[in-house]
Amino acid sequence: MTSPSALARRAAPMFACIGLLAVWQVASLALKNDSFPTAIEAIRAIPDILGDKESLINILASLRRMAIGFGIAVLVSIPLGLLMGRSRAVAAFFNPLLMVIYPVPKAALMPIIMLWLGVGDITKTLVIFLGVSLPVIYHSFEGAKAVEEKMLWSGAAMGLSPLQRLVRIVLPAALPEILTGCRTGLVLALITMITSEMIARQSGAGNILFNALDMGQYDTVYAMIIIVGAMGICLDAVFERVRARLVRWSEPQFDMPLSFS
Amino acid sequence: MMPRSLSANVIFGLAPIVLVIALWQGLVSFGFAPVVLLPPPGVVFGRLLKQLVTWTFQQEIAATLIRLFAGFAIAVVLGVSIGIAAAASPAINAIVRPIVRVLAPLPKVALYPALLLLLGFGHGSKITLVAADALFPILLSTYYGASTVEQKLIWSAMAAGTRRYEILFKVVLPAAMPSILTGCRIGLVICCIVVFLAEMITSTDGLGHVLVTAARTFQAVDMFVPLIAISLLGLILNGLLGAVRSYLLRGFPEA
Numbered sequence: 001m002t003s004p005s006a007l008a009r010r011a012a013p014m015f016a017c018i019g020l021l022a023v024w025q026v027a028s029l030a031l032k033n034d035s036f037p038t039a040i041e042a043i044r045a046i047p048d049i050l051g052d053k054e055s056l057i058n059i060l061a062s063l064r065r066m067a068i069g070f071g072i073a074v075l076v077s078i079p080l081g082l083l084m085g086r087s088r089a090v091a092a093f094f095n096p097l098l099m100v101i102y103p104v105p106k107a108a109l110m111p112i113i114m115l116w117l118g119v120g121d122i123t124k125t126l127v128i129f130l131g132v133s134l135p136v137i138y139h140s141f142e143g144a145k146a147v148e149e150k151m152l153w154s155g156a157a158m159g160l161s162p163l164q165r166l167v168r169i170v171l172p173a174a175l176p177e178i179l180t181g182c183r184t185g186l187v188l189a190l191i192t193m194i195t196s197e198m199i200a201r202q203s204g205a206g207n208i209l210f211n212a213l214d215m216g217q218y219d220t221v222y223a224m225i226i227i228v229g230a231m232g233i234c235l236d237a238v239f240e241r242v243r244a245r246l247v248r249w250s251e252p253q254f255d256m257p258l259s260f261s
Numbered sequence: 262m263m264p265r266s267l268s269a270n271v272i273f274g275l276a277p278i279v280l281v282i283a284l285w286q287g288l289v290s291f292g293f294a295p296v297v298l299l300p301p302p303g304v305v306f307g308r309l310l311k312q313l314v315t316w317t318f319q320q321e322i323a324a325t326l327i328r329l330f331a332g333f334a335i336a337v338v339l340g341v342s343i344g345i346a347a348a349a350s351p352a353i354n355a356i357v358r359p360i361v362r363v364l365a366p367l368p369k370v371a372l373y374p375a376l377l378l379l380l381g382f383g384h385g386s387k388i389t390l391v392a393a394d395a396l397f398p399i400l401l402s403t404y405y406g407a408s409t410v411e412q413k414l415i416w417s418a419m420a421a422g423t424r425r426y427e428i429l430f431k432v433v434l435p436a437a438m439p440s441i442l443t444g445c446r447i448g449l450v451i452c453c454i455v456v457f458l459a460e461m462i463t464s465t466d467g468l469g470h471v472l473v474t475a476a477r478t479f480q481a482v483d484m485f486v487p488l489i490a491i492s493l494l495g496l497i498l499n500g501l502l503g504a505v506r507s508y509l510l511r512g513f514p515e516a
Contacts, residue, residue: 103495
């Protein structure tokens, strides 16, 4: 289990992080640009942000919105995607609508939804929900479509009702694919969260980032970038753990995540 | 049989879109939503048609398209070459894999302030952001496609005396093509989204800028126009890519 090569593979992302930070450090030293602080300066600014109570509350509020939006999106999208995958009629009904919505940047709906619902939590959570649901629907759809017919037939022969078949055969069989969608959705939730907050400048991590940019506090800008990036990497790693546990039987199709925006 | 069921499907699929527009119209005409906040669909589409023929709006679309294509092209070239290199050579794979693992889940939009500071407010920062966001899906699906090429194909090519670098172009690249094109499709949608967002955040032209200007002056009609424009743009580009796909994959079993 912990052979040297496995250990090296596990530590490789860590080395990559250090390597990227080192490249940054050298580049900023070489450029000597006021608006491009060195990596060490940026890292030094992180404790100031995380130590400040107000910004910490802001970041936690962002994360809460993201969790709620992601949770609702997953709960709605997986059943819809599975139904689309198993029923041709449902798929034909929803596919064109989803295709029209897909290229619209969800965060771009912010200004319009803001007009209706105000600048509060509901608007931002709704936008995150919209952003997450499309990839999850898409992957659940693909997963459910690929379920082997024979298993469904056996299930039907043993007297399972259509709903039972959906829950007990299609859902587990499509789970690896669904989780790939959820992973994409997770990255997307983070992106939508940041963008929605920089469009409605009121609170949250995106607000801190872009306020710092406007006020020329460049080390805060870069420190926030590191914080947000670390959030993305940590969430992804945690999700990967959960995924590995849930679908231990299946080989990971993409061991590197597919990012979406 | 086939064309008939296809057209039935098309009508069936158009139904929800028509429903949404009808619901939209209904909300307005029954007075649930004030016209100021939710303009009726007829007005919005009318404004879109009127705008499409004006020179200024065409210029905004052109600005968006230039950034979109430049970013997408960079992402395709880099993504495909890095992906194939990582699949072909274990040494490159060992370097690329951990870096991708770290960079792919990173929300690229958060890098935008840094890109603004480094590259300025012009095309450069936006194209870089678009390319960075579209790069990873293309890279990953290229890598996936190239690393699952059947070994027998490569052996046969080697037995037939093909040189190593020729195998890359003659065997691996064509075999990975379906997967690459799937990645490109995802990348293209991402390009549409990101270019719009970047223009919303800071820009002086482009569709995203049109939306922000309209939002600042509370012109609800003008806010819907760029959104519908980018949706149509995405559909058209997706259709074009589909055409390219069916041309490139002619002869594949299930293209």
